[in-house]
Amino acid sequence: MTTTIKDVARAANCSIKTVSRVMNNEPHVKEPVRQRVLEAVKALGYVPNISARRLVQRRAFSLCFLLHAGGLEQSAMVAKILDIGFEFDYDILPLTYFPSLARSRGKLASLINEHRIDGLVTTPPADTDEFLLNLITAAQLPVVQITPYNPQANIPYVTSQDYQGAQQMTEHLIALGHQRILFLSGPRNHRASLDRLFGYRAALENAGIPFDRRLVLDSEFNFDGGYTGAKLALMTEIQPTAIFAGSDEAAWGALYAVQEMNYRVPEQISVCGFGDLPQSQSIWPGLTTVHQPIDQVVDRAIQMLVEILTEGPGAGQAVVLPSRLVLRGSTARHEAGL
Amino acid sequence: MTTTIKDVARAANCSIKTVSRVMNNEPHVKEPVRQRVLEAVKALGYVPNISARRLVQRRAFSLCFLLHAGGLEQSAMVAKILDIGFEFDYDILPLTYFPSLARSRGKLASLINEHRIDGLVTTPPADTDEFLLNLITAAQLPVVQITPYNPQANIPYVTSQDYQGAQQMTEHLIALGHQRILFLSGPRNHRASLDRLFGYRAALENAGIPFDRRLVLDSEFNFDGGYTGAKLALMTEIQPTAIFAGSDEAAWGALYAVQEMNYRVPEQISVCGFGDLPQSQSIWPGLTTVHQPIDQVVDRAIQMLVEILTEGPGAGQAVVLPSRLVLRGSTARHEAGL
């Protein structure tokens, strides 16, 4: 038999309301009474029944963290999410979302329509998915985005410095003597990707290097995208001396392609990425990249959502966390002779 | 205002109990009545309130999938878990568990003690953690393990062929002309690792190759373990011609170490792993490994747990799914002259 609030009230010789007050840290309880209640709670091993709370409060006390399927880009986020597990009373339900799969859309819809969650954290590219947006607006579900500012919506978000990170990385490559820097961009609806592209261009401009649009290739932020982009550039007249992939995964693909074509990294070609996924320090010869504070981003996003859920919409903000360069073995000075 | 079971009952001109029967596919409802109810449900867009169900059934309708922290070994499982998201009425709460961290132990304890979950799926090495075992037995929590058979416990489990997979891989290396095959083993309390070691030894024995115990190195199933083990073997008199890592992650580390020492893979040294993580086909030169049907393992484990939860302990079984070799570029015939 589980002990309920009534048992505690009886043991502490007070009403259940008083116990409730103590449990929820509400005011208007005299100190001696509060102590009696706390003792009774400890003695009986009382734990509030979360299901009852859910019912009476009309909340699911759980939230969904929506991730993009397939990519490893988000595996670092997942690691943090699984580390958190649940935050306060909120269960965290991580879910991958394939907009193209009816089954996946159905899962998301039932999650929302059956009121199984109170709020949502989204990551690109889910945040631009129309089906999802319709669900959210119909259900008036609170949302926190992990993505740069979207001027079209007024949605709280958490992100890290994309523009600045890309600019610094490009400056670094330029300082190493590189002039022909290939930039492997992501999808155009991926705002962070755009910001990185702008940062790249800003650095070139500041250095007085004329912009060659052939040096920017649109691709996907995954292994294949990087692989294909690098191959394309090396097999044609583009001939970069450095490859700056807009994501670490694409950088891995580029690294693979470059080595497959028997170029030496970094002696002949430098390669770098963006994101600093854990594996990027494990692959040979170590990927130079822009470190994003993913753990903190995830942490802040979840906290912000919980705050919105408990304190109302006003708790939503815009947060941009700093990123920084991480120099490893995949980049080196460009020697004119090679 | 959300529509409740009462609204449906009124609309269908019957009692709430009848509606409940229809919703739960219980018998003893005449067909015309059932139809009326179903129409009313559709017309009103009625969705049962899961919180009320949770309260009255005294179940959390959620389960925890416990993962080992840090390793990528489990990232493939995570991908599948996040794809499933929730199964029937059960929310799936994936959580990483660091037994050494008080915070992590606390999370797990509150999850169980606060009755937030009805059952648990465990993966190595959590399944041998004493703190967890105590929690489970104290709470009498149903568990399904993802690990080979443990004769000490009578716990339902799902796994894939570890022994056979390792044996086949070793046979393959032998067929390629390798005689000195280094085996990078995992922790001794990792049962799957032991089974792989036994498979390796069985293949050697069948081929009449005398067992050299210096060729088996105990290490960790991660990048560093593989890196260190490979270095050790190559810098000493052990001198293997092939390295069989008991996990893909360790194989990556070995691959890194071998290349760092300027050996060519696979021409001079063959390297292979176990598990077939997604990244193993992305790293250069492509890792030969044993494919485990991780998606199916995860699927079956969750389904089994839900069955136990709904149908009682009798639903638990022992399931072993098949694994198979995947040949890529990291292994080749051993030429005596090199």
Added chain:
DNA sequence: TTGTATGCGTTATCAG
């Protein structure tokens, strides 16, 4: 500062 009574939306009991 404290307590009483009511309701949240289901499922379960037991009588019809």
Added chain:
DNA sequence: CTGATAACGCATACAA
């Protein structure tokens, strides 16, 4: 086969 009524455990107006 069907239905009235009582839990489930908590929070919350509203009194006192």
